[in-house]
Amino acid sequence: MIKNKKKEYPPFSINRLKKEWPFSLELAKGLFVANRYAPYSSLKDFFIYTVLELYEDDSDSSGDIADLSYSDKNEIIEKKGIWEISEYPGFFITNNKVHYKETIKSKVENSTKEELNSKIYTLDHIPYETILCEGTKFFINDYYQGSIVNYNAVVLNTLSISFIWVPVFRYLLWTRFSSSMKNMLEKENYRKKYEKQILLAFEDKFKRIKTSQTLLNKIISERSVFEERILNILFLSGIP
Numbered sequence: 531m532i533k534n535k536k537k538e539y540p541p542f543s544i545n546r547l548k549k550e551w552p553f554s555l556e557l558a559k560g561l562f563v564a565n566r567y568a569p570y571s572s573l574k575d576f577f578i579y580t581v582l583e584l585y586e587d588d589s590d591s592s593g594d595i596a597d598l599s600y601s602d603k604n605e606i607i608e609k610k611g612i613w614e615i616s617e618y619p620g621f622f623i624t625n626n627k628v629h630y631k632e633t634i635k636s637k638v639e640n641s642t643k644e645e646l647n648s649k650i651y652t653l654d655h656i657p658y659e660t661i662l663c664e665g666t667k668f669f670i671n672d673y674y675q676g677s678i679v680n681y682n683a684v685v686l687n688t689l690s691i692s693f694i695w696v697p698v699f700r701y702l703l704w705t706r707f708s709s710s711m712k713n714m715l716e717k718e719n720y721r722k723k724y725e726k727q728i729l730l731a732f733e734d735k736f737k738r739i740k741t742s743q744t745l746l747n748k749i750i751s752e753r754s755v756f757e758e759r760i761l762n763i764l765f766l767s768g769i770p
Contacts, residue, residue, distance in 0.1 A: 540651055541655045557621075560580065562669045566697040573656075577628065631649070635647075662707060673693070
């Protein structure tokens with residue numbers, strides 16, 4: 531385990547994050563899947579709620595980690611000083627902040643050999659919605675390239691209705707990331723590329739909402755919030 535030191539690390543470049551997703555496909559998938567129902571407020575919250583693992587011999591823990599509350603998990607992290615996120619190697623939490631340790635290969639000067647060099651960055655300055663949207667973009671693109679499920683294009687398009695576009699609908703209608711997600715989808719021109727799949731997914735979700743009085747009441751009671759979100763959905767659907 532890393533010793534806890536109050537050291538300032540350089541911020542990870544937001545421009546680099548937007549240019550090309552620098553983290554793992556597993557993290558992109560984890561973010562996309564976990565935030566579609568109950569979005570987390572930060573990357574730290576996402577890690578604490580979804581993937582934090584405790585050592586079996588930890589005297590502060592008892593029973594199943596899933597039974598511990600967020601505050602309990604956070605308290606354990608603070609006591610430990612530094613907590614490595616085992617499911618996503620390279621990420622760790624220290625001094626109440628998320629950091630990323632990047633290890634890259636570089637050539638040794640005047641030699642054909644290579645050596646490993648590591649650098650640690652802080653991520654807390656990057657808005658969580660930026661990380662989420664960039665991860666979602668990477669996840670969608672990798673899905674259609676067959677990296678996530680190894681099927682032909684016809685099957686990928688069919689499965690994407692429930693695997694990609696139904697969750698996207700949930701993001702657009704039910705989460706505070708609606709506008710950010712819509713802007714990212716628009717910039718990537720997904721509407722033109724996958725119009726049929728998007729329309730089929732959105733049509734199905736609207737039909738389900740229409741038959742649920744509870745959902746309709748929620749949308750009506752919070753009209754000022756949902757008006758913009760529905761417009762985002764209609765825009766992505768190509769409907770004026």
